[in-house]
Amino acid sequence: MKSDTIISELVVLDLEAEDSEDFFRKMSDKLVEKGYVKESFYEAICKREAEFPTALPIEPESVAIPHTDPKHINKAFIAPVRLKKSIIFCEMGANDIVHDVRFVFMLGIKNPEEQIELLQLLVDNLQDEELMRKLNEANTVDEYMAALVTMKGFEA
Amino acid sequence: MKRKYFILKVDKAPTSIGGERNVSGGFEYEYERMRDMKRVIVACGSGVATSQTVASKVNRLLKENKIDARVDVVDLKSIDRHIDSSVAYIAITKVTKEYPIPVINGIAFLTGVNQDAELKKLIEACK
Numbered sequence: 001m002k003s004d005t006i007i008s009e010l011v012v013l014d015l016e017a018e019d020s021e022d023f024f025r026k027m028s029d030k031l032v033e034k035g036y037v038k039e040s041f042y043e044a045i046c047k048r049e050a051e052f053p054t055a056l057p058i059e060p061e062s063v064a065i066p067h068t069d070p071k072h073i074n075k076a077f078i079a080p081v082r083l084k085k086s087i088i089f090c091e092m093g094a095n096d097i098v099h100d101v102r103f104v105f106m107l108g109i110k111n112p113e114e115q116i117e118l119l120q121l122l123v124d125n126l127q128d129e130e131l132m133r134k135l136n137e138a139n140t141v142d143e144y145m146a147a148l149v150t151m152k153g154f155e156a
Numbered sequence: 157m158k159r160k161y162f163i164l165k166v167d168k169a170p171t172s173i174g175g176e177r178n179v180s181g182g183f184e185y186e187y188e189r190m191r192d193m194k195r196v197i198v199a200c201g202s203g204v205a206t207s208q209t210v211a212s213k214v215n216r217l218l219k220e221n222k223i224d225a226r227v228d229v230v231d232l233k234s235i236d237r238h239i240d241s242s243v244a245y246i247a248i249t250k251v252t253k254e255y256p257i258p259v260i261n262g263i264a265f266l267t268g269v270n271q272d273a274e275l276k277k278l279i280e281a282c283k
Contacts, residue, residue, distance in 0.1 A: 052201030052249050058267050067205050092206070093263045095250045112204045119209040123266055 003154040005118065009034060010079035010106075011141045019087050021046055024066070027079060027106060036079075036108055041072040045106075053090035055099040058127050062099035064089040065119070067107035076115065077108035078122070080148060082135065103135060117153075125151040194225040194282045195241055198262060199232040200248035207248055210262045214246060217265070217275055218282070225282045244281035257281065 010030070017023035028042035048068045055064045086100035105122060109115050125131055134147035148154075196214065200207035207229045215227045230238050232249060239245065245255055248262040258281045264274040 048201060056263070056267050057269065065205075070204055092266075093248055093250055093261065107205060109204045112208050115205070116208045116212045119205050120213060120266070123209075124268070127268070 003149045003151070005076050005115075006078045006080060006145070006148050006154075007036075008141060008145045010036070010077060011144050012079070012081045013138070013141060013144060014084040015081055016084045017087055020049060020089055023081075023083070023087060023104070024049070027081065031077075031079065031106075031108070036073070036075055036077050038072050038074060041068070044068045044072045049089075053092055053095055055089035055091045055101055056123060056126075057091055057097070057099065058123070060127075060129050060132050061103060062089075062091075062101050063103045063105065063126050064099075064101045065105050065107055065122070067109055070110050070112065073108045073110050075108070076110040077106075078118075079106040079108070080104075080144065081106065082138075082144070103132075121151065121153040124153070128152070194223075194243045196225050196227050196244045196246060196278065196282065197230045197235070197238050197242045198227060198246040198248070199230050199235050200262070201232060206262070206266060210246060210248060210265045213265045214278070218279075221275075221279055223279055223282045244278055246278070 012027070012030070015023070015026065017026060024042060024045050028037065028045065031037040031041060032039060045066055045068045049066050054066050055062050081104045083102045083104065086102045088098045089101045091097040091099060103126070105126075107119065131147060131151060135144060138144040138147060198207045198211045198214065200210075211227045211229045218225050218227070225243070228238070235245070239255055239257060242257060244258045244260055246260045246262040246265070251259055258277055260274050260278050260281075261270065264270040
């Protein structure tokens, strides 16, 4: 799996957000500005997250993988975000369970068939304590990216 | 929504399962096999990420366990239409209804958490 869908210009470290809507507002603005998504993205992602939440109950830390219909996406991307303070996301498939989430991977899926492998690899790797430690400790976007591109199953 | 069939490729068809069977045409055999195959359905909110990923994982696990079943990704809105023709429903969204077939937790296959228990349930349903 090529790691080139993990986009370095979309990495945000220590983003401050009040809640998931505020988070989506900030990230949508960035994604629109860089041309990755259409204007319709913000509303679509908020709506989908409310209806079909995306926090995964994994160890060492719950992570969220928000995504929405390909029609709102211009080009495929993974936007990796580390929040300054955790915000609440509901659990995928169990909407009444909430998780404090600090690590979010927004998935811009353009062609589902080509990206099947990607989500599985990502979820497997996010349960690796060593990787999560590196993501926690990274001081710069470069350090963050360096940790991500060495994930198992990915190649540069 | 475009249906996706995961067809098990058959190199050599067995010559006699329960009596005589026309196995001369590989295509015909595969068609018959698919029609008779147990079917498992997977559905998620948008059908773009999680259900596809889970379907691919489940398909692999069933093969590894030598279970002959077809895994289809279906649109969540049309789930009721597919229940009758399926032996199990792998759910990735909150299930608020009762179904006449076993409902399997699909997130388990994505995260690996409780995967063994859910796989066991699924294999039972496919028998």
